[in-house]
Amino acid sequence: MAEWTFWISLAFATYVYCGYPLVLLIWRRLAPWPVRKAPWEPDVTLVIAAYNEKRNMRQKLLNCLSLDYPRDRLQVIVSLDGSTDGTDILAIMAASQGIHVMYSPRHKGKAEAINRAVRSARGTVLVFLDARQSLNRNVIRELTANFSDPEVGAVSGELILVKDGASGIGLYWKYEKFIRMSESRIHSVAGATGAIYAIRRECFRELPEDTILDDVVLPMSIVLSGKRVVMDPAAQAFDRVSEDPKIEFRRKVRTLTGNFQLLSYMPELLSPGRNPIFLQFISHKVARLLCPYALAGLLISNLFLRHGPYFVFLVLQLIWYGLAVAGYFAWSGRSTAIPHSAGKHKLASHL
Numbered sequence: 001m002a003e004w005t006f007w008i009s010l011a012f013a014t015y016v017y018c019g020y021p022l023v024l025l026i027w028r029r030l031a032p033w034p035v036r037k038a039p040w041e042p043d044v045t046l047v048i049a050a051y052n053e054k055r056n057m058r059q060k061l062l063n064c065l066s067l068d069y070p071r072d073r074l075q076v077i078v079s080l081d082g083s084t085d086g087t088d089i090l091a092i093m094a095a096s097q098g099i100h101v102m103y104s105p106r107h108k109g110k111a112e113a114i115n116r117a118v119r120s121a122r123g124t125v126l127v128f129l130d131a132r133q134s135l136n137r138n139v140i141r142e143l144t145a146n147f148s149d150p151e152v153g154a155v156s157g158e159l160i161l162v163k164d165g166a167s168g169i170g171l172y173w174k175y176e177k178f179i180r181m182s183e184s185r186i187h188s189v190a191g192a193t194g195a196i197y198a199i200r201r202e203c204f205r206e207l208p209e210d211t212i213l214d215d216v217v218l219p220m221s222i223v224l225s226g227k228r229v230v231m232d233p234a235a236q237a238f239d240r241v242s243e244d245p246k247i248e249f250r251r252k253v254r255t256l257t258g259n260f261q262l263l264s265y266m267p268e269l270l271s272p273g274r275n276p277i278f279l280q281f282i283s284h285k286v287a288r289l290l291c292p293y294a295l296a297g298l299l300i301s302n303l304f305l306r307h308g309p310y311f312v313f314l315v316l317q318l319i320w321y322g323l324a325v326a327g328y329f330a331w332s333g334r335s336t337a338i339p340h341s342a343g344k345h346k347l348a349s350h351l
Contacts, residue, residue: 002304006313009298016291020283021175024182032185035230038148043073044140045123045201049113051081053131054090060131061094069140075100079117082107111211124201128214133159133195133237142235143198153203153227154219156180156189157196157235177233183280184231188223190277190284191216195237203227208265213258220266223277259285 046064050057057078064076078091080103091101102116118126125144129135136142139157146155161173183189194215203222211217219229263269263286270286272278299321302314 002301005297005301006305006310009294009301010313012287012294013291013298016283016287016294020287021179021182023283024179024186028182028185033187033228034185035146035152035228035232036149037145037232039141040144040148041070041073041141042125042144042147043075043123044069044125044127044144044198045075045077045118045121046127046129047077047079047114047117047121048129048131049079049081049110049117050083050087050091050131051107051110051113052083052085052087054083054085054087056131057087057090058094059134060129061091061097061099063134064129065097065099066137067135067140068137071098074140075122077102077117077120079113080104081110081113109209109211111207111214112209114214115206118201118204118206121201125198126201126204127196127198128194129237130195133239135196135238136236139196139235139237142232143196146230146232147198147200149228151228152230153222153225154192154197154199154229155235156184156192156215156219156229156231157198157237158231158233159193159195160236160238161241162238163241179284180231181233183277183284184229187280188219188229188277189231190220190281192219192229193231193237195239196235200227210261211265212254212261216258216262217265220262220269220281224266224268224274226276256289259289 048060048064053060061076061078067074076099078094078099078101080088080091080101082104088101088103091099092103095101100120102113102120104113104116114128125147127140127143143155143157146152158177161170180189191213192215194213197215197219199218199222203225204218205221207214207217223229268274269278269281275281299317302310302317306314
């Protein structure tokens with residue numbers, strides 16, 4: 001029994017992290033599906049759903065107003081979701097620049113803020129943005145050019161992580177972007193980059209109020225409708241690298257919870273007859289949800305199999321998890337060694 005568990009778990013984890021990328025690499029070379037991208041200037045609505053983003057809102061709005069796109073074809077909507085830190089005052093001051101500000105006195109969640117904004121949107125293309133990231137000046141032109149292809153229903157931009165003015169991209173992020181770009185080139189990516197993505201107005205469906213991942217629910221509903229969701233690396237947003245494992249842990253928990261919620265909202269995604277990217281969705285989304293159980297099965301079964309080559313696998317696993325634990329404690333020791341006032345000074349220097 002232990003041997004069966006070991007080899008099935010190993011095969012599953014190997015496919016998820018190595019086999020599936022190899023399948024994509026071969027697929028995109030044998031049967032690519034390029035986007036017919038061409039310049040197009042439709043009416044565009046930028047939607048910024050925000051809650052307590054006073055620190056970022058001013059710079060975000062200045063960034064949006066400086067984009068290289070005809071001002072008379074660009075609508076900016078800030079949908080405030082019960083902010084309590086003064087974000088509402090800052091955004092209302094920006095209304096003199098033609099920015100449309102919507103305010104809910106109660107904190108109802110991002111999904112409701114998005115729904116409220118879209119009801120007032122006049123653009124034929126909707127671009128959803130987070131408040132924190134800055135955008136390239138040409139980002140709207142790059143996004144809208146993809147909609148010249150009638151098969152395209154949504155476009156995800158690319159999030160560039162920066163650290164101290166230079167690219168802070170790590171090996172895992174490069175790996176993840178390779179998978180997304182490969183999926184895009186054969187059909188559709190299984191989700192969008194929450195920092196920046198665009199959809200055709202006609203493709204929008206109101207989000208359930210408790211939606212966790214709008215950047216997955218909306219794109220996957222568009223895929224089910226028969227349109228493509230592509231990724232365009234020329235449409236770039238920039239964000240700072242987070243060095244706090246606790247923040248990253250919360251983000252991962254939110255993402256995993258949102259993916260489980262997605263399956264409850266759209267069970268048809270698990271049907272190969274309904275989902276045109278069934279293999280990609282199962283391999284990228286569903287298998288990732290199951291992989292922790294496979295890794296646990298691999299380790300537990302290996303504890304009972306300590307002879308011959310199994311011993312080597314066990315040692316490698318223990319080293320791997322040991323490094324992870326050591327890295328966490330090393331970070332904890334470093335963070336507690338920084339005085340609180342020094343941390344505040346460092347933060348202020350970035351604003």
